[in-house]
Amino acid sequence: MTDAQESICYEKALEYWSEIPATVDGVLGGFGFISDVDIQGSRLFLQSILSTENRPSTNLxxxxxxxxxxxxKYLLIPHFSLVDVVEPDEKFINTIREYVGSNADKLGNLYKVSLQEFRPEKKYDLIWNQWVLGYLKDEDLLSYLTYCRDALSENGVIIVKENVTSSGKTEKDDADSSVTRPLKEYIKIFGKAKLKRIKQCKQTNFPNGIYPVYMFALIPNLISEADLNNDLKL
Ligand SMILES: C[S@@+](CC[C@H](N)C(=O)[O-])C[C@H]1O[C@@H](n2cnc3c(N)ncnc32)[C@H](O)[C@@H]1O
Incomplete structure (x- = not known):
């Protein structure tokens, strides 16, 4: 069993978030001041994906x-006609329409469910996962990414934006029952989920002393990295 299997407790994570106020500072663990820089980095990354030859549509x-x-509010609604959300915490999900404000009509379905239980319909042009995959056990992360892969529309893209460790090891956080994985672990899981990285970028201008943050753009790869390695051995 890996660290992420042993140390994650889904109930404990939900309990932790149930105590956190529905504010930007709350969802960013006291780092609300990095939100603007984060969104700027994400906007550049998204715009580069939306200007590729095989770019996704911008419907949903x-x-x-x-x-x-x-x-x-700040990234997806300005670029897409409609945005669905998934969020298990009741207080957060009940805040979303009010927080998004005048553009709330561009919100579609709000799913109150955890990612390990979510089964997305096949209709999404882009699926954005940020600062959430550390709450999933490895086996659930793999099946979740596989469901996301199969839920993409033509030319659809999955984005992962997550902290990674510098130690090369998975590090756990008992306070919110999460893990931070090293870059190589994400790359391994993407390969197993038959996802190909078409772009990878480190977020810049974040304060010192926090984990490095990476963005990955992923598309279905029917020949996985693992299969390729096997083929090469034959
Ligand atoms: C650090 S916040 C990030 C919120 C948002 N992605 C952002 O960047 O502003 C983590 C979010 O993940 C949610 N979460 C925790 N465990 C989850 C799970 N198993 N499935 C889906 N969401 C989860 C929490 O309720 C919380 O809203």
């Missing part, structure tokens, strides 16, 4: 582990 995006809808 999905914001996963959305919190109060910070990413929907």
């Amino acid at each position: 995006a999905l914001d996963c582990g959305a919190g109060i809808g910070r990413i929907s």
Whole structure:
């Protein structure tokens, strides 16, 4: 069993978030001041994806582990006709429409469910996962990414934006029952989920002393990295 299997307790994580206020500072663990820089980095990354030759359509995006809808409001709604969200915390999900404000008519379905139980319909042009995958056990992360892969529309893209460790090891946080994985662990899981990285970028201008943050753009890869390695061995 890996660290992420042993140390994650889904009930404990939900209990932790149930105590956190529905504010930007709350969802960013006291780092609300990095939100603007974060959104700027994400906007550049998203715009580069939306200007590729095989770019996704901009009809429908999905914001996963959305919190109060910070990413929907500042990043996804300005680029997509409609945005669905997934968020298990009742207080957060009940805040989203009000927080998004005058553009709330661009919110579609709000799913109150945890990602390990969510089964997305096949209709999404873009699925954004940020600061949430550390709450999933490895096996659930793998099946979740596989469901996301199969839920993409033509030319659809999955985005993962997550902290990674510098130690090369998975580090756990008992306070919110999460883990932070090293870059190589994410790359391994993407390969197993038959996802290909088409772009990868480190977020810049974040304060010192926090985990490095990476953005990945992923598309279905019917030949996985693992299969390729096996083929090479034959
Ligand atoms: C650090 S906040 C990030 C919120 C949002 N992605 C953002 O960047 O503003 C983590 C969010 O993940 C949610 N969360 C925790 N465990 C989850 C799970 N198993 N499935 C889906 N969401 C989860 C929490 O309720 C919280 O809203």
